Amino acid sequence: MPAVLEQSVLTAIPGPVSKASAKKLDSVFDSRAVHFVVDYDKSEGNYIVDVDGNRFLDVYSQIASIPVGYNNARLIAAAKSPEMISALVNRPALGNFPSAQWYDVLRDGLLRAAPKGLDRIFTAQSGSEANELAFKAAMMLYRRRQRGEGVAWTAEEVSSCLNNAKPGSPDLAVLSFARSFHGRGFGSLSCTRSKAVHKLDIPAFNWPQAPFPSLQYPLEQNEEANRAEEARCLAAVEELIKTWHCPVAALIVEPIQSEGGDNHASPAFFQGLRDLTKKHGVTMIVDEVQTGFGATGLFWGHEHWNLTSPPDIVTFSKKAQTAGYFFGDATLVPDQAYRQFNTWIGDMARVIVSKAVVEEILEKDLVAQCARVGDVLYKELAALSSRWPEQVLNLRGKGQGTYIAFDSPDAPALIKEMKSRGVNIGMCGANTIRLRPMLILEESHIPTLVAAFQSSLKALA
């Protein structure tokens, strides 16, 4: 068992050393978003330590991306392994010159984590890239079906695409949802709808945006209204697919809209999306960049839905410590080599880390732990919500592991109070506090977390 750590705050946050360090950095690298500067050597498990010596219980986890704790022993062993050294110093172009170990690393790592029914993979380096690669796979499949299997590209298609013109560069759309976040590349950003700060001034494709259900809480008191809201959104999705000015090749959806405010929908809603996408020949992409790798108390967020058939594509990043997409249908591999391709196609070094993450999660049963700890934590937060009904609103994430959130009238102020009490925690949406602990959070951390909430809420009351 690791030594029992406690949070400890010695300075204002950020402290003077953090501030000076960030200021120096800012002369060469934009540091306006720096929360504090970190001493990673002193950070351990669930605790992050800053350069002023403050120690925080970290339930933000590098924007929901640290899976199994700082300085995890298994990850350190993987980082020191000969295969890692080789991957770092002999960076392969994985499409042209893979090593024999590439297959083994995929089989023993990421593919052990593959969603049911999706046993093929394309690797990438970020969630944005993974989503855009998924869009491209869906679009090439859409046109392949239109063209007919084995039908050759026409000379007009070949020449027009080089000029960004039809028919080679067709109008094809990806449908996404209001308040979604799918990344910041020009394609993924066209699907992102969460905040102007992400999108303003950047050209975007004319792609459809469907409403995402706005559920009312508590769920058990609003069943009928929420069912009607989800039916409304499903009808809007179908209407957009049927009437959009160009074909909708793909639909992308998050199991929980994470940057957009931790917005949930029911399994029935997602089953409805699966039915509609099947009916209209639309590739269903589930963006599990933030929800994947155990964060919701199941390995994949979409496992909560019990779909009648799996999604066509599932994208991942963050806790995977690498990125990419899983798929099952072999026709999502384009008709020719080099169509879905780039120099590195991911990073074998990061895929080796990912293998260690998968091993750690499976061997320590961390998904079950996340589910179990999340249940306890949810109950505690429900009690807080009863005690502070005006400051802890719309508590959500029951049965979703530690993927818990609530709204608060002045969320930034609450974040600041929490930091001053040694809890590093983040926001999303307009006024939502989101919990994004690592999978190794234990029951023993809950009293600390709850006490910090109690005291912070009291200070703000």
Place this chain on the structure above:
Amino acid sequence: MPAVLEQSVLTAIPGPVSKASAKKLDSVFDSRAVHFVVDYDKSEGNYIVDVDGNRFLDVYSQIASIPVGYNNARLIAAAKSPEMISALVNRPALGNFPSAQWYDVLRDGLLRAAPKGLDRIFTAQSGSEANELAFKAAMMLYRRRQRGEGVAWTAEEVSSCLNNAKPGSPDLAVLSFARSFHGRGFGSLSCTRSKAVHKLDIPAFNWPQAPFPSLQYPLEQNEEANRAEEARCLAAVEELIKTWHCPVAALIVEPIQSEGGDNHASPAFFQGLRDLTKKHGVTMIVDEVQTGFGATGLFWGHEHWNLTSPPDIVTFSKKAQTAGYFFGDATLVPDQAYRQFNTWIGDMARVIVSKAVVEEILEKDLVAQCARVGDVLYKELAALSSRWPEQVLNLRGKGQGTYIAFDSPDAPALIKEMKSRGVNIGMCGANTIRLRPMLILEESHIPTLVAAFQSSLKALA
């Protein structure tokens, strides 16, 4: 000095072990583009060894991305360093929670390599991403100038951008050149014009494509025609900027069009682009993903131009072993935090490798070596071109280090012959043989390379 190695071919290429290994991989990961499967542990310096035991002199270098040789000692030391272990296992969200070491690693690594006048950096994970980030910086700057410094975003801008509509999502263009390659994301791919296999079936922005000079060789016999050709292209660029249906916020150009066939232009042409972009307020982005890091005998390809003022942005990847962009103008940092942002903002582990690459290049003076070896190699290839004028055409890259290319009527057949003689070499464009050795190629490797060319050309004659 390293042991003297020689190429050695024991089997057909790919050999039986490579074929079996690629076939197994293909069940989970598209392996149709695999040239051969590699034993990286046995690869060393300029030589790559496959799983059948064949050893090749590698002048393709993982699609021009290996800078200082396989299993380089300095890179191995960096890979084993405590800072590397920490960066691998505690992957930071560099915009929110950098370590104090992040500044040091940038200062002692990438920033030592920064082009003159461009002392700021934004890090990324691929050339595609670097280019798209550069586009976004240029677009945000364009709109900032339009809006006026310090003028707040309007409510209409904020709401319309979430719907991908004007004025928040404006029509702004990036001008690129025919035959260029800038990557495969939806924005970067809209600037790529090299091959249909990259672009077909993928929607693209309606952005302008200017002609890139088609120079005639040998240069010294075609000076007047080439000057006229470059003037024609510059006039077309200005016409596009002045008449395009929307503002051209940025222009992106490669110092040598690398995927598109190793197409060169003169310093005067690039100075002309610098003048036009200045005149029209267009951000000039030089894409040095393939030409950067010493490959042309200077650290950056654009240093050959002696510009009167530096490019606004220079992007890099490949030999850097990481990616990003350099810039000088502080207004290319957007007006608010979080506009240019993502979870990881690159990968500190790869930036640590990059630091070792920079150290190796500078301490061993490898850029000068590349220039020197390239001059010798060019002379040898000029002799080959005289001997085989119908098979070695349009030799180019004189004075550009080892960045040398020529056209050949059946380039794929020549590549195959070269492989069978133990030289791993690549193509670009339609029928171009491109040399992309590492910076550590020495004069002593040239006879081997030339003998393989001689014998291959003879076999095909």
